[in-house]
Amino acid sequence: MNNNETANSISFLSEPKGLKSWLFTLDHKRIGILYLGGIMFSFILGGVFAMLIRLELLRPGPDLVSADTYNQLFTLHGAVMIFLFIIPGVPAALGNFVLPLMLGAKDVAFPRLNLASWYIYVVGAAFALYSLHSGAVDTGWTFYTPYSVQTQTSVVSMTLAAFILGFSSIFTGLNFIVTIHKLRAPGQTWFKLPLFVWALYATAIIQVLATPVLGITLLLLILERLFGIGIFDPAMGGDPVLYQHFFWFYSHPAVYIMILPGMGIISELISVFSHKKIFGYKAIAFSSFGIALVSFLVWGHHMFVSGQSEIAAMIFSFLTFLVGIPSGIKVFNWLSTMYKGSISLETPMLYALSFLVLFTIGGLTGIFLGALSVDVHLHDTYFVVAHFHYVMMGGTVMAFLGGLHYWWPKMFGKLYSSLWSKISVALIFIGFNVTFFSQFILGTKGMPRRYYNYLDQFQPLHAFSTVGSWILGLGFLIMFVYLIHSLFRGRRSGPNPWGALTFEWTTPSPPPTYNFKETPRLTHGPYDFDKIAVEETK
Amino acid sequence: MTAESAEHTKHILPLRLYLAVGGALIVLTAVTVAVSFLHFGGWNVVVALSIAAIKATLVAMFFMHLKYDNKLYLFIFIVAVLFLAVFIVFTMFDTMTRDQIYDVKAGPITPDATIYQSNPADTSGTVADSTSVHR
Amino acid sequence: MTDAHSHQPYVAHHFTDAFQQREAAKLGVWIFLLTEILLFGGLFVAYSVFRAWNPDMFHNAHKFLDVRMGTLNTVVLITSSVTVALAIRAIQLGRKKQTIGLLVATLVLAGVFLVVKYFEYSHKFHLGQLPGKYYTFTGVEGSNPHVFFSIYFAMTGLHGIHVLAGMAVISWALINTMKGKYSSEYFTPIEMAGLYWHLVDMIWIFLFPLFYLVG
Numbered sequence: 050m051n052n053n054e055t056a057n058s059i060s061f062l063s064e065p066k067g068l069k070s071w072l073f074t075l076d077h078k079r080i081g082i083l084y085l086g087g088i089m090f091s092f093i094l095g096g097v098f099a100m101l102i103r104l105e106l107l108r109p110g111p112d113l114v115s116a117d118t119y120n121q122l123f124t125l126h127g128a129v130m131i132f133l134f135i136i137p138g139v140p141a142a143l144g145n146f147v148l149p150l151m152l153g154a155k156d157v158a159f160p161r162l163n164l165a166s167w168y169i170y171v172v173g174a175a176f177a178l179y180s181l182h183s184g185a186v187d188t189g190w191t192f193y194t195p196y197s198v199q200t201q202t203s204v205v206s207m208t209l210a211a212f213i214l215g216f217s218s219i220f221t222g223l224n225f226i227v228t229i230h231k232l233r234a235p236g237q238t239w240f241k242l243p244l245f246v247w248a249l250y251a252t253a254i255i256q257v258l259a260t261p262v263l264g265i266t267l268l269l270l271i272l273e274r275l276f277g278i279g280i281f282d283p284a285m286g287g288d289p290v291l292y293q294h295f296f297w298f299y300s301h302p303a304v305y306i307m308i309l310p311g312m313g314i315i316s317e318l319i320s321v322f323s324h325k326k327i328f329g330y331k332a333i334a335f336s337s338f339g340i341a342l343v344s345f346l347v348w349g350h351h352m353f354v355s356g357q358s359e360i361a362a363m364i365f366s367f368l369t370f371l372v373g374i375p376s377g378i379k380v381f382n383w384l385s386t387m388y389k390g391s392i393s394l395e396t397p398m399l400y401a402l403s404f405l406v407l408f409t410i411g412g413l414t415g416i417f418l419g420a421l422s423v424d425v426h427l428h429d430t431y432f433v434v435a436h437f438h439y440v441m442m443g444g445t446v447m448a449f450l451g452g453l454h455y456w457w458p459k460m461f462g463k464l465y466s467s468l469w470s471k472i473s474v475a476l477i478f479i480g481f482n483v484t485f486f487s488q489f490i491l492g493t494k495g496m497p498r499r500y501y502n503y504l505d506q507f508q509p510l511h512a513f514s515t516v517g518s519w520i521l522g523l524g525f526l527i528m529f530v531y532l533i534h535s536l537f538r539g540r541r542s543g544p545n546p547w548g549a550l551t552f553e554w555t556t557p558s559p560p561p562t563y564n565f566k567e568t569p570r571l572t573h574g575p576y577d578f579d580k581i582a583v584e585e586t587k
Numbered sequence: 588m589t590a591e592s593a594e595h596t597k598h599i600l601p602l603r604l605y606l607a608v609g610g611a612l613i614v615l616t617a618v619t620v621a622v623s624f625l626h627f628g629g630w631n632v633v634v635a636l637s638i639a640a641i642k643a644t645l646v647a648m649f650f651m652h653l654k655y656d657n658k659l660y661l662f663i664f665i666v667a668v669l670f671l672a673v674f675i676v677f678t679m680f681d682t683m684t685r686d687q688i689y690d691v692k693a694g695p696i697t698p699d700a701t702i703y704q705s706n707p708a709d710t711s712g713t714v715a716d717s718t719s720v721h722r
Numbered sequence: 723m724t725d726a727h728s729h730q731p732y733v734a735h736h737f738t739d740a741f742q743q744r745e746a747a748k749l750g751v752w753i754f755l756l757t758e759i760l761l762f763g764g765l766f767v768a769y770s771v772f773r774a775w776n777p778d779m780f781h782n783a784h785k786f787l788d789v790r791m792g793t794l795n796t797v798v799l800i801t802s803s804v805t806v807a808l809a810i811r812a813i814q815l816g817r818k819k820q821t822i823g824l825l826v827a828t829l830v831l832a833g834v835f836l837v838v839k840y841f842e843y844s845h846k847f848h849l850g851q852l853p854g855k856y857y858t859f860t861g862v863e864g865s866n867p868h869v870f871f872s873i874y875f876a877m878t879g880l881h882g883i884h885v886l887a888g889m890a891v892i893s894w895a896l897i898n899t900m901k902g903k904y905s906s907e908y909f910t911p912i913e914m915a916g917l918y919w920h921l922v923d924m925i926w927i928f929l930f931p932l933f934y935l936v937g
Contacts (some may be wrong), residue, residue: 055924120687155735156735156736158736158746158750160734181785219757222753224750225755226753227749229752230746231658231736231742257757258670258756258760258761260757261760261762262761262763262764263761265762265763266764269768270765270766273854276853276854276856277854277874278868278869279866279868279869279872280772280869285866286865286866287869290682291768294677294681295764296769298674310823346677349677349681352681356683358680358682358683358685358686358687359687359688359689360680360684360688361680361681361684364677470611477906507930545703563735590835593908600811603759605804605808605811608804609801612801612803613797616797619931620935623789623936624870631936634937635931636928636931639927639928639932642927643924643927646803646920646924646926646927649803650807650916650920651916651917651921657745657746657748657749660748660749661872662750663752663753663755664752664756665757667755667759668759670763671763671766672878674763674767675763675767678770679771679774682771682774683774720903
């Protein structure tokens with residue numbers, strides 16, 4: 050029935066027209082696309098920094114950039130990727146677009162706040178770019194005291210950027226919680242919500258609980274620089290380890306702001322492309338909350354060698370192992386969903402499978418690092434770098450790309466090249482492993498992270514890693530080319546190209562401005578593939 | 588749902604109640620000031636914070652209508668306080684138990700510590716200089 | 723497509739009725755208040771940690787705060803909380819003039835609070851009891867007394883900014899009340915402003931004993 054509607058409905062992309070209608074839009078779909086633009090720009094920027102870092106590390110000694118520039122490069126790579134790309138990535142871009150559609154709603158609860166959060170994001174990004182211009186920060190993205198109090202680089206404008214971006218994140222989270230509570234379709238009870246919505250909900254809770262602490266931390270850091278207030282600066286009687294407590298009270302939960310929505314996407318993808326009801330719906334839904342809760346109790350594992358008390362370190366180490374439980378629940382449920390499903394290896398599913406492999410490696414190496422005695426050896430080595438890239442890039446970025454490829458036809462009404470997208474996944478997967486698996490080995494051999502120079506014995510592995518970054522870069526380049534190509538030359542997509550059951554696939558691609566002709570009524574669960582035969586409308 | 592909604596929107600508390608709660612808050616303020624002049628040692632903080640907690644509860648329950656409103660708001664409020672407690676308690680696990688296992692004691696870091704010896708303005712102010720050292 | 727409630731001008735298109743919209747707004751404000759509690763939370767952590775490390779210094783330094791001024795401000799803020807709560811009650815009953823009067827009273831009391839704070843601050847500036855490296859006062863015994871004043875100024879300063887923000891929100895509600903935008907049917911913005919103001923009061927309820935009474 051939806052095919053007939055496609056022809057005569059006006060898409061949100063084409064109406065109303067003009068730049069102004071985009072800059073002042075209150076439509077969550079347009080705001081999602083504005084976010085997508087900002088996020089992709091940041092991703093490319095951060096990626097260029099990463100490529101430069103890898104190129105510099107191809108051989109020991111100074112090659113490409115000076116040592117100070119190198120310090121600024123890795124700081125900017127971290128800060129841009131974390132604050133501008135990966136934290137807003139899934140929720141603000143994909144979530145904004147998809148959430149109201151999944152709930153059968155016309156918009157998020159507070160459309161103006163939603164637009165405001167995008168503008169705040171842009172202002173924050175502008176501060177970050179300004180700090181690039183005025184002597185880029187060289188503290189690492191963590192801004193640890195006392196160095197961040199002493200360095201002459203523009204710490205204040207970068208911390209201000211992160212502070213402002215925090216508000217953007219809080220507003221998105223607040224908006225999502227209220228939307229999920231108040232704007233669900235008639236008949237859509239909590240346990241009939243798609244798992245992506247559950248994941249966004251858990252994410253939003255962390256966003257509103259943790260981000261204010263980042264705000265006050267960065268404010269105090271700025272005050273410390275300006276007035277020497279003596280809370281974090283040891284020269285003034287402060288305690289630098291206290292800064293780390295403050296910082297990680299936000300930044301550890303923030304890791305789950307990054308990964309949880311990715312996990313939500315994977316739940317969608319695995320079920321849809323296995324054409325099978327998700328295994329353990331409630332377990333997956335509640336494990337998101339388990340992760341959110343535990344995430345607030347483990348921050349001290351970033352500080353095992355910082356001078357934190359041994360007793361606190363033991364408590365934090367023990368609690369860290371608990372994270373493995375909900376994460377394991379999710380992975381096993383996804384595997385069980387695939388078991389005896391009829392799996393179609395479309396591009397989004399290939400990303401989901403990459404996620405499963407890479408996230409499992411990233412998660413398990415996290416257990417190594419959470420163990421107190423092992424961490425003393427591995428702390429601040431490339432092992433840590435490899436671990437969090439496996440979780441952040443192998444996990445979140447893979448899920449983000451999977452989600453992007455999954456909802457791309459819905460967003461723009463166009464299908465991308467199946468062949469080129471599969472070539473691109475293969476290159477990204479191979480390139481990623483070449484780049485970062487070598488870093489696990491480097492780390493165990495004792496290569497410290499963030500070093501500009503290194504001993505000759507590490508050269509082969511560093512070179513291996515750098516070559517991997519080129520493969521990875523090529524994969525992303527191909528992806529950008531075919532995605533942009535699809536916008537202009539892609540085949541038109543029907544409303545439901547993948548044969549999925551959630552609300553967003555019942556409306557035309559791209560959807561009309563207010564999403565649905567009539568408020569939809571829920572008649573079946575989001576994954577009832579056993580009860581309902583869905584037709585793929587490519 | 589609609590009956591409940593009508594009840595929520597139209598819940599008007601009597602004037603007496605507001606004045607009584609306001610009066611209680613002022614009396615409690617007087618009590619806490621008076622008690623602060625007595626010396627209970629460490630218990631002074633406990634007493635002061637307990638009275639403050641009672642006052643905050645009164646404000647939340649009656650002025651902010653938590654007693655009558657959707658219990659979800661009460662839940663949100665409690666969650667905020669609980670996570671703040673986690674923040675304080677876990678941080679103080681560290682700050683109050685340092686140097687308890689090994690004999691080595693950490694001394695305070697003073698302005699004449701090594702990291703403060705070199706003037707940062709001299710070393711990192713000029714990028715070109717520091718690279719020439721490396722080359 | 724026209725549903726029964728769309729004739730009410732204050733209901734936005736994506737809500738089904740006024741009740742849903744009001745509940746959404748309230749939930750939003752409560753989540754916002756939660757973020758405020760955690761924002762101040764960081765400073766409470768700093769206070770707890772440094773007080774536990776230097777109890778004697780904190781005790782000596784707190785004697786330099788004026789209990790009378792603090793008490794006066796506490797009473798002022800509590801009274802303003804009562805007036806704003808009564809303003810909401812008045813608009814619920816549809817008494818517009820009373821609402822306006824009570825909101826103005828709230829603003830005046832907030833102003834009094836800031837004036838008292840100004841006198842306290844300027845006295846401390848005069849004595850050199852300034853935060854961090856600008857601290858020049860010598861009368862406090864114990865190590866690093868400037869940290870006490872850093873935390874004092876950070877917490878009361880942030881609170882003062884919130885008082886200003888609260889005044890802005892109440893003024894906005896006041897202007898719209900005068901314009902006749904609110905009635906006994908629709909008064910959500912006043913209610914939201916009130917909730918915010920109560921939180922500002924609540925934070926002061928804790929700051930007052932921690933700094934002025936026990937130190």
